[in-house]
Amino acid sequence: MGIIAAGALLLLLSAAPAMAATPDEVARGKYIFGATGGCGCHTEPKGPANGGGRKYDGPFGTVYSANITPDTKTGIGGWTDEQIITAIRLGRRPNGERIVPVHPFTSFNGMAEEDLKALVAFLRTVPPVNRAVAPKKITVPMFESVFLPAWLMAFAAKETPPPAAPVSGVARGEYLVRAVGHCGECHTPRSAMTMALDNSRFLAATRRRPGPRARRRPISLPTRRPASATGRRSRS
């Protein structure tokens, strides 16, 4: 009797569909999504959330951020959780193609697995947007075949992700700044020669905005104080 019951239970378990994310996991994912700055590079100003297409010019050419909505044709809806996590933290698409490190996978490399899983669970809840993104235009010869792999070998951070995200104190702050918030990508100077981060000057400010064009509008938060009388905006 006991054996039959155990067998029936096993059969039930194996037939059950993949575990759906719990509301708690989705909420945690949304929080992590916010802690990255809302994955804002993947949303064009006034464009659909996570729909991609934001343009980034670099010394190698032009790339456009990916559609990270669950659309199966133009987004990441057809990818497995593991494939999405690999793209986020290792910069590798399911077809093996390397993602240009404008996507800060060298920082996300240090994110804890549980946070990445929660983030993916949240991304799957965002409305799908059918929106193909323009293909990248690489202008440097042999960039993807030679230079990018060499750069990644030399400079990509090889962080060991913490087994669990730190929950409090300075360790929590470091995790949020270095990994999730990827603050160093803009706030740490880069070598003019190699474009690698100069971590001897970690978070010591940079001259130019390396990211997308500014939106130049005030933040509409209830607690916001009026801007200074001159209307000047800070650069960062």
Added chain:
Amino acid sequence: MTYLGTGNRPDGDVAGGLMEGMIQGTLAGLKDLTKADLQAVARYLKSIPAVKNKIE
């Protein structure tokens, strides 16, 4: 903490450009961080070495 939570700087100015986008976020942003996490970020930032690096 106030800056990352609201975009308001101690000098009365507000965040602009990219940082404004990070704070505001899209479906969520830095403004949604808990007070405890903002505190942790502030404590970490104060713990790293100071670097003199004048911009412009």
